[in-house]
Amino acid sequence: MGKSKDIVEKLFSLGLLKIKNVAELEKASSESGRDIIEEAVVTGLVSPDALPYIISENLDIPFIVLQEGDVDSSLCALIPYEIAWGEEVIPLSQGNDFVTVGVCDLLRPKLFRRIEKLTGKKARVALVGRDSIRRMLMSLYPPPIAISDKKISGHIVGDIDLPKFLATRDSSSLLSEILFQSRTAGIRVLILHHVSGKFVIEGREDSRSIVLLETPGNIGEFLFDGLKKLCGFRDGDPAVRERIIETGEGKRSGMYKVALVSGAGSKKAVIRIIPNALGKLSIDALGFNEDQLQALTGLISREKGIYIIASPTLDGVSTTLYSMVRFAKSPDSAVVTIEEDIRFKNEGFIQLEKPMLEEDLSIEKIVRTLSPDILMYSNLTIEKLIHETAHIYPSRVSVFAGIECKSLESAVEKVITSEASRHALASLMKAVVFQKLVRILCDACKKELPAIPSMYLDPEMVKSGKRDLLARMKYYIPSGCDECGGTGFSGMTAIFDMVVFSPSVRMEMLMDKREEEKREKILSHFRLGPEELIVKMLMEGQVTFEDIVPFLDLIREKNEGG
Numbered sequence: 001m002g003k004s005k006d007i008v009e010k011l012f013s014l015g016l017l018k019i020k021n022v023a024e025l026e027k028a029s030s031e032s033g034r035d036i037i038e039e040a041v042v043t044g045l046v047s048p049d050a051l052p053y054i055i056s057e058n059l060d061i062p063f064i065v066l067q068e069g070d071v072d073s074s075l076c077a078l079i080p081y082e083i084a085w086g087e088e089v090i091p092l093s094q095g096n097d098f099v100t101v102g103v104c105d106l107l108r109p110k111l112f113r114r115i116e117k118l119t120g121k122k123a124r125v126a127l128v129g130r131d132s133i134r135r136m137l138m139s140l141y142p143p144p145i146a147i148s149d150k151k152i153s154g155h156i157v158g159d160i161d162l163p164k165f166l167a168t169r170d171s172s173s174l175l176s177e178i179l180f181q182s183r184t185a186g187i188r189v190l191i192l193h194h195v196s197g198k199f200v201i202e203g204r205e206d207s208r209s210i211v212l213l214e215t216p217g218n219i220g221e222f223l224f225d226g227l228k229k230l231c232g233f234r235d236g237d238p239a240v241r242e243r244i245i246e247t248g249e250g251k252r253s254g255m256y257k258v259a260l261v262s263g264a265g266s267k268k269a270v271i272r273i274i275p276n277a278l279g280k281l282s283i284d285a286l287g288f289n290e291d292q293l294q295a296l297t298g299l300i301s302r303e304k305g306i307y308i309i310a311s312p313t314l315d316g317v318s319t320t321l322y323s324m325v326r327f328a329k330s331p332d333s334a335v336v337t338i339e340e341d342i343r344f345k346n347e348g349f350i351q352l353e354k355p356m357l358e359e360d361l362s363i364e365k366i367v368r369t370l371s372p373d374i375l376m377y378s379n380l381t382i383e384k385l386i387h388e389t390a391h392i393y394p395s396r397v398s399v400f401a402g403i404e405c406k407s408l409e410s411a412v413e414k415v416i417t418s419e420a421s422r423h424a425l426a427s428l429m430k431a432v433v434f435q436k437l438v439r440i441l442c443d444a445c446k447k448e449l450p451a452i453p454s455m456y457l458d459p460e461m462v463k464s465g466k467r468d469l470l471a472r473m474k475y476y477i478p479s480g481c482d483e484c485g486g487t488g489f490s491g492m493t494a495i496f497d498m499v500v501f502s503p504s505v506r507m508e509m510l511m512d513k514r515e516e517e518k519r520e521k522i523l524s525h526f527r528l529g530p531e532e533l534i535v536k537m538l539m540e541g542q543v544t545f546e547d548i549v550p551f552l553d554l555i556r557e558k559n560e561g562g
């Protein structure tokens with residue numbers, strides 16, 4: 001004890017113990033019955049820098065070399081399977097009021113507290129080499145699927161802790177890890193299938209094909225189970241299912257497009273790795289202009305309430321909704337999505353498919369039973385949205401909803417003329433965003449026309465001071481080449497038009513005047529439109545005139561008004 005106290009005093013004077021004075025630690029140590037050093041380690045009061053010193057100086061924390069049979073297997077009941085494997089900890093011995101556990105890393109205060117909670121006993125610790133721990137785990141907590149090294153091979157075997165995932169029965173995390181390792185290795189497509197009694201994961205990069213993993217068939221079933229969990233597929237689903245999933249945490253996260261075919265007794269999955277996909281689902285990559293992005297992201301981070309994405313066809317709306325949800329959520333947000341057909345499967349979200357729901361769940365009921373911080377509806381009517389959310393005023397939840405609607409004007413009008421209480425609505429409504437997809441002309445084959453086709457020429461437009469713009473525009477039509485697969489277009493982009501319900505807009509909503517006047521005022525004063533983007537697209541010939549015509553009115557209004 002004298003030696004321990006010397007060490008503690010030395011560490012304390014060096015600032016390596018998170019205590020006010022040594023006496024405080026001594027008191028705790030005498031209460032728990034643990035050695036003073038052990039007390040500091042178990043309760044997490046030791047700085048990581050102090051550990052090597054403790055380990056080299058102090059023999060009161062034993063370093064144990066274990067042989068098979070050294071540990072009584074009845075002790076396994078003390079620590080559950082998942083914790084033992086997940087945290088690499090094994091029980092060593094127990095007394096009436098303490099349990100000694102073996103770890104290879106002493107800096108685990110959370111783990112020690114968890115074990116104290118689980119066992120109702122004081123935790124004591126011993127250091128055990130990592131190899132020893134792994135050997136003991138295999139014998140004390142054997143994985144339910146037997147593993148023999150000889151039967152497992154492949155390119156990524158060395159990078160994956162197969163026994164740990166099998167032992168913790170965590171099939172989805174194992175698959176997630178395999179996807180991450182494959183992506184790191186430059187693989188683009190993975191094929192999972194059974195080949196003559198074995199399970200094989202084949203990886204394709206450019207023209208090369210390599211065996212990433214080859215295992216006995218039962219591990220394959222385990223992995224197919226993990227894939228189904230990641231995708232949210234259920235038994236009884238159609239034989240062919242596709243889904244885009246996001247899995248992995250932090251830097252290990254990625255997006256993948258999964259196609260699973262399950263026939264009579266056979267299964268095959270093709271998984272495509274979507275490169276740089278996270279950027280595509282980021283709110284700043286959607287096509288908002290600077291002002292729109294700033295207003296919208298500022299509001300989303302500050303205020304809960306209703307965010308509407310209106311669109312004539314709902315094309316591309318789920319991408320926008322997802323990006324907004326991803327921006328709005330914090331690591332511990334509860335997210336619930338209600339979709340016609342799940343397009344992106346996100347880890348940690350509760351995702352419900354509308355056709356699978358037994359009844360038409362009301363927003364109020366979902367908020368009551370699942371208490372989400374964020375609720376996403378892929379397709380709803382404005383009437384239903386407002387009617388049901390008015391009940392949850394003041395809002396504890398952000399609702400992002402896709403609404404089928406032909407224009408921003410009509411969406412704003414529906415909001416203003418709704419029957420909900422004006423005060424509730426003025427407080428709940430945060431933004432109405434109108435989204436329309438336009439086709440981007442293929443740069444390689446688009447053809448320039450000498451003049452604008454007369455069928456698009458609106459005499460009023462020519463009159464209204466836009467002659468200049470029309471004269472400077474380039475008129476292109478699609479053609480078709482190898483690069484664009486003969487379509488004439490290289491992709492789609494979204495054009496956004498919006499009203500952010502700032503305090504001024506809310507005041508306007510509460511004013512005592514005709515709804516029509518309010519609508520006009522809001523649209524003429526508080527609109528964040530895409531005029532500049534449209535002019536740029538027309539000047540540069542990125543889009544056809546036909547696609548952009550519906551937005552030209554906007555430019556006229558602005559020019560005439562200002």
Ligand SMILES: [Zn+2]
Nearest residue numbers: 442445481484
């Ligand atoms: Zn082309």
